Amino acid sequence: MEFLSNPVLAWFLVGLVLLFLEFLIPGVLVLFFGVGAWLTALACLFFDISLGLQFFIFGISSVCIMLMLRKRIMTKLYKRDAVNDPDEEFIGQIGVCEKKIIPNDTGKVAFKGTSWNASSPMEIAVGKKVRIIGKEGLSLIVQIYNEK
Numbered sequence: 001m002e003f004l005s006n007p008v009l010a011w012f013l014v015g016l017v018l019l020f021l022e023f024l025i026p027g028v029l030v031l032f033f034g035v036g037a038w039l040t041a042l043a044c045l046f047f048d049i050s051l052g053l054q055f056f057i058f059g060i061s062s063v064c065i066m067l068m069l070r071k072r073i074m075t076k077l078y079k080r081d082a083v084n085d086p087d088e089e090f091i092g093q094i095g096v097c098e099k100k101i102i103p104n105d106t107g108k109v110a111f112k113g114t115s116w117n118a119s120s121p122m123e124i125a126v127g128k129k130v131r132i133i134g135k136e137g138l139s140l141i142v143q144i145y146n147e148k
Contacts, residue, residue, distance in 0.1 A: 007044040008045045015037030017034075036065065040058040040061065043057050090111075094130070095109040095129070096128070098115055101120045103123065106118065107119070111132065118139060124144055
């Protein structure tokens with residue numbers, strides 16, 4: 001195990017192990033620490049640096065790369081657009097009225113397995129399908145869903 005006393009090789013192997021772990025652990029997180037380990041190996045190759053500085057380079061480079069690239073990689077990897085407003089995912093979705101909705105009063109709508117407070121400018125009876133047209137805080141704004 002004398003070869004592990006070489007910091008370049010040690011950091012390279014740590015990076016390799018972390019990159020292989022990325023395939024086992026979902027979420028594109030370990031990848032950045034593997035790249036950080038490889039950057040630390042490169043620094044050790046060109047400079048004679050202390051162990052403390054090696055760990056500092058590893059930590060800073062891993063976190064900086066993660067902050068700069070994770071969102072872009074996740075978007076491309078999972079082929080989904082980054083949502084600027086989380087409420088946008090609700091707009092246009094269909095739910096079912098659970099408690100009668102009366103104008104200027106709050107009713108209930110079942111959506112994504114959860115019961116939500118809902119309001120509407122029109123009266124909506126229990127059991128009717130509704131389309132979500134907006135969201136204010138934890139309340140949905142709905143209208144009657146017309147299937148065509």
